[in-house]
Amino acid sequence: MTRILLTRHGHVEGIKPERFRGRAELQLTAQGIAEAKALAARIVRQWKPAKVYSSALQRCVLTGRAIAQAAGVVAEPLAGLMDIDYGAWQMRTHEEIEQEMPDAYRLWRTAPQRVRFPGGESLQDVMARTADVLRLVLVEHAADTVVLVGHDSVNRAILMQLLDMPLAAYGRLTQDPCTLNEIEVSAAGDSRIHRINDTSHLG
Numbered sequence: 001m002t003r004i005l006l007t008r009h010g011h012v013e014g015i016k017p018e019r020f021r022g023r024a025e026l027q028l029t030a031q032g033i034a035e036a037k038a039l040a041a042r043i044v045r046q047w048k049p050a051k052v053y054s055s056a057l058q059r060c061v062l063t064g065r066a067i068a069q070a071a072g073v074v075a076e077p078l079a080g081l082m083d084i085d086y087g088a089w090q091m092r093t094h095e096e097i098e099q100e101m102p103d104a105y106r107l108w109r110t111a112p113q114r115v116r117f118p119g120g121e122s123l124q125d126v127m128a129r130t131a132d133v134l135r136l137v138l139v140e141h142a143a144d145t146v147v148l149v150g151h152d153s154v155n156r157a158i159l160m161q162l163l164d165m166p167l168a169a170y171g172r173l174t175q176d177p178c179t180l181n182e183i184e185v186s187a188a189g190d191s192r193i194h195r196i197n198d199t200s201h202l203g
Contacts, residue, residue, distance in 0.1 A: 002138050003145040004162075005043060006181040007067075008155055009059040010035035015177070018094050021151075022086035022120070028062050035178035035202055036063040040070035042180065042201035047145045049073055053137070054149035055081040063178065064149040071147075080133035083151035087120025113167035123157065123167050130157045138185060155181070162191040178202060 010032030014021045028036065043049065049071050054064030056077035068075035089097055098105040108115045116122040137146050150158065155175040160167065162183050174197050175181075182194040 001143065001187070002141050002185045003047070004137065004181075004183045004185065005047065005049065005145065005147045006155055006158060006183065007039060007063070007147065007149055008152060008175045008177055008179050009055075009057075009063040009149060010039075011177045012059050014091065019091050020086040020089040020094070020097070020117075022083050022090045023057070024091050025057060026059050028059055032059065032177065033062070033066075036066040038201050038203070039063070039178040039180065040066040043067055043147065044070045049147045050141060050144035051076065052147040052149065053078045053081065053133070055083060055151060055154065057083060057151075060149045060151065064147070067147055067149070078133055078136070080129040080136075081148065081150045081154055082129075084123075084126050084153040085117065085120040087117040089117050089120070109171065111168065112170045123153075123170060126153060126157045127161065127167065130154055131161060134158065134161060142187065151175075155179075159183075159196065163193065173197075 010028045012026040012028060012032055014026060051073055052064045052068040052075040054060040054075060054077055056079065061077060064075040113123055152175045156170055156173045159173055159181065160169060176197060176199050180198040180201065181196050184192040184194065
């Protein structure tokens with residue numbers, strides 16, 4: 001049985017008002033650093049992770065490092081956990097895109113599975129690379145607890161796979177900064193969800 005502790009990086013600029021952050025290299029704010037420390041403390045109080053994997057973007061690297069240091073384990077970046085590539089929409093606000101490209105924005109909100117960002121990725125791309133992450137984790141850590149530090153979109157893609165949800169359900173999931181999702185996956189591939197988007201450790 002593999003226990004996956006799926007979390008998101010701490011607070012960064014561009015969350016409110018919301019921007020399509022994607023691959024932009026954003027540092028954790030003071031709030032984000034405090035959130036990462038609180039998350040790390042919560043994890044080591046309750047579990048003994050064998051390893052931490054994170055996106056290679058600094059907001060995830062620093063969040064993962066806080067957890068790894070507290071747990072006394074190694075943190076490793078994985079390309080599959082990188083945030084979605086929003087292409088030409090990157091770092092634009094939702095309001096800007098909605099005003100300039102109302103039809104494209106409406107499609108993203110109502111049928112995200114049909115969208116490919118101009119010069120960027122689609123949700124199908126994200127699903128494929130996060131599936132590779134899950135395969136790696138389940139093979140290499142068949143009896144371990146593992147922490148994955150990702151992004152809002154990446155985490156939703158992972159949860160949709162573990163919950164057997166269609167891509168159209170993307171908008172139904174929420175992933176707050178330094179949230180905690182706990183999922184057990186058996187050798188047969190059965191998933192048991194213990195918590196989703198738990199932020200009780202952040203006060």
